[in-house]
Amino acid sequence: MTNRSPFSQNVQSMHGSSTLKAAQAATDLREKGFDVIDLTVGEPDFDTPQFIKDYAWEGLQKGVTKYTPASGLKGFKEAISDYYAAEFDASFTPSEVAAACGGKQALFNAVATIVDPGDEVLIPKPYWVTFPEIVNFCGAKNVYIETEETDFVLTADQVRASITDKTKLLIINSPNNPTGRVVPGDEMRKIIDVCIEKGVYVLTDECYLLFVYPPADIFAAASLPAEYLEYVCVAGSFSKTYAMTGWRIGYTITNKAWTKQMIKLQSHSATHPTSFVQYACARALENRERSMKAVDEMLSEYKKRRDWLIPALKEIDGLKVSMPEGAFYAFIDVRSFLGERYATSADFSNKLLTESHVVTTDGEGFGADGFLRLSYATSIENLQSAVDKLVSFINGS
Ligand SMILES: Cc1ncc(COP(=O)(O)O)c(C=O)c1O
Known part of the structure; x- marks a missing residue:
């Protein structure tokens, strides 16, 4: 014993x-x-809105019941890129999208494929509980950024002051869980610019993307010029936006090289989110007016x-x-x-x-x-x- x-x-x-x-x-x-x-x-x-449930049933009837590519159905990735193009003027391609089993898996895939033990990961406080756990699990070090001084709204100056030679990644979440605060779009861009200037990657958790109350503005990082995706990875989710928490579907948007690594990782775990759920989400995004x-x-x-x-x-x-x-x-x-x-x-x-x-x-x-x-x-x-x-x-x- x-x-x-x-x-x-x-x-x-x-x-x-x-x-x-x-x-x-x-x-x-x-x-x-x-x-x-x-x-x-x-x-x-x-x-979940009835029309999305109907699309899932339609997928089942059509036999969308088999494995899909680990990165997701072609139609799913196209629907994401078309939706972002229409809604946010984004210009990424379907090959820069990967389906994941919820925003959580998207975040896990992104962190696990970019950090090594010893790397520092910047996480603004207060943070969503899962961020530091993923970073720890990957052997990297959480470095927290205090934001109370700015009423829990992260600033580019705070990020700049926290970057060291070991910083590899910043994880940012706006609209934020737990504070509900939103980083204004122009500040977000400054934050991302500071990171890129210093060679730091940015993982932006946009799980509450559409849940913004005017006059605050929605800011989708994918709306930045295409070259930003070299350093930026968006983790998106259908869970909150369409009241689909139990369906377990999310996605990442980033450059092809990072996407490829995430797909490799995911192909050895969940493989991909449920086929007819991907189908239903694609159809829902295509039907933009309704969604x-x-x-x-x-x-x-x-x-x-x-x-x-x-x-x-x-x-x-x-x-x-x-x-x-x-x-x-x-x-x-x-x-x-x-x-x-x-x-x-x-x-x-x-x-x-x-x-x-x-x-x-x-x-x-x-x-x-x-x-x-x-x-x-x-x-x-x-x-x-x-x-x-x-x-x-x-x-x-
Ligand atoms: C900030 C944040 N990110 C990501 C998620 C993950 O959501 P899901 O995995 O259901 O897409 C949640 C869920 O509570 C969240 O609050």
């Missing part, structure tokens, strides 16, 4: 997902019969919720929150409440769960102790009762 763990060091050093843990806490409480308000949800509360209408309907509902929630939160004495310009999260600063009653935001979140049955995600997992993430991918009624409960909880009543 040996004391050695049977499991690899790589996986042992990985942390479980804090967002999934919080969601599990909600489920456990619900199973005990409590009426729980769950603000941890990282997915739309809408169903954009579906997105707009969801977006206007999220906006209504945001426009109710943020002012209501701002009314709470001592609680701070910035206006999220995208995604469906509010990131609240509860530091002024910490002290005797709750030592940390995790403690605050835990007691809010056990005493008031409102489930939130603590900021620690996002690298931002003292904050909580509230998802507003839930009804206004739920949000109203969550805020009432939060107020009573803070007042100790």
